[in-house]
Amino acid sequence: MGKKTKKLIEKLEKGIKEVKSSEEFKRILEFFSKFHNYSFSNQILIQQQRPGATHVAGYKKWQKLGRQVQKGERGIKILAPMTFKKTVEEEEENGEIVEKEKKVTYFRPVTVFDISQTDGDPILSIDLSLKNNFGEILNPLLKFADRKNIEVDFKTVEEDPILTDGCHGYSSGGYIAIKTTDQNETEQASCLVHELAHELLHKDNTEGLTKEIKELEAETVAFIVMDHYEVELKSSKYLALYKKSYDLKESLDRISKVSKEIINFTREFFEDKEEMKQTA
Incomplete structure (x- = not known):
């Protein structure tokens, strides 16, 4: 595990241990409702680094959406899974050693930015609030x-x-x-x-x-x-x-x-x- 990844995981665990009030816990849950497509770990990391975030994406993704990250903005570090195949030797029941391919997943830090850190085209979205019905x-x-x-x-x-x-x-x-x-x-x-x-x-x-x-x-x-x-x-x-x-x-x-x-x-x-x- 790289130093940066280890540091992010330590930050994540510290954030969970330091929940000291019901209001703080409620804010975390409200964050979960906004960032439902992110893993639990990344939900916590985004909330820790930018509590007011509403919509995050990587630098290039924002450019594809017609928006540009503002100069001098500091990104939000989250963990991205990386999967690759690895050949390992395993012993069969009959004692024979055979080579098998296994999928291995590790995590590396990546940077995303909140929409408030960008300028450009408006983002099209459907209003799914049910306030009136x-x-x-x-x-x-x-x-x-x-x-x-x-x-x-x-x-x-x-x-x-x-x-x-x-x-x-x-x-x-x-x-x-x-x-x-x-x-x-x-x-x-x-x-x-x-x-x-x-x-x-x-x-x-x-x-x-x-x-x-x-x-x-x-x-x-x-x-x-x-x-x-x-x-x-x-x-x-x-x-x-x-x-x-x-x-x-x-x-x-x-x-x-x-x-x-x-x-x-x-x-x-x-x-x-x-x-x-x-x-x-």
Whole structure:
């Protein structure tokens, strides 16, 4: 591992260990919602070096987009994976030594810049905020569940006694029930993300995780996904994760991957819908 790469990894780990307040933790999660396409490590590195960043790219990528990095701007260092093939010798069961090709991945530092550090052509984007129509996110979430072979039912308390006052929904090995009694569409959508997170995070991975950690992780995923669409949640239970988790880095890595998967699927749904409107 090179010195620069080692230095970046040390910076990353230090940043996670130094989370000392719920507000600081919330800012990190809000950052996750903006930079869902980046790895957890790079999300943290970008947030550490440029907290106000909104859209980052490399120097040449900005030029292709018709923008130029301003003179004197200091770049943001992140880690880029580099994969190559390596020939190694392995012993077979019969004792014979054979040569095999293996893929090896290592990381090297690369530099990116935020859009605020550039000048030039405006960047075309689709406004995907759901400020005025929160219920719209339910449809793509249901399609996502279907893609994952997860059955979702919406039920009243009378139809499902498990859905009492304190229970807004539950998941059970490929099945999710969401309470409709006293829950509007925004709350149902948030609850659905929470239960989807349980299915993706905890269905086959429960070793070493307490019930409390599982709940906090699922609630954190719900916050990140809903925050991406500018939907504010009433609950702030997720804020307790930074001081409760047995391994915050490991926990956030899982959360980041699941949030990214849900956001990318729902974004694709909304973008396709917007394109159909424009061509109609």
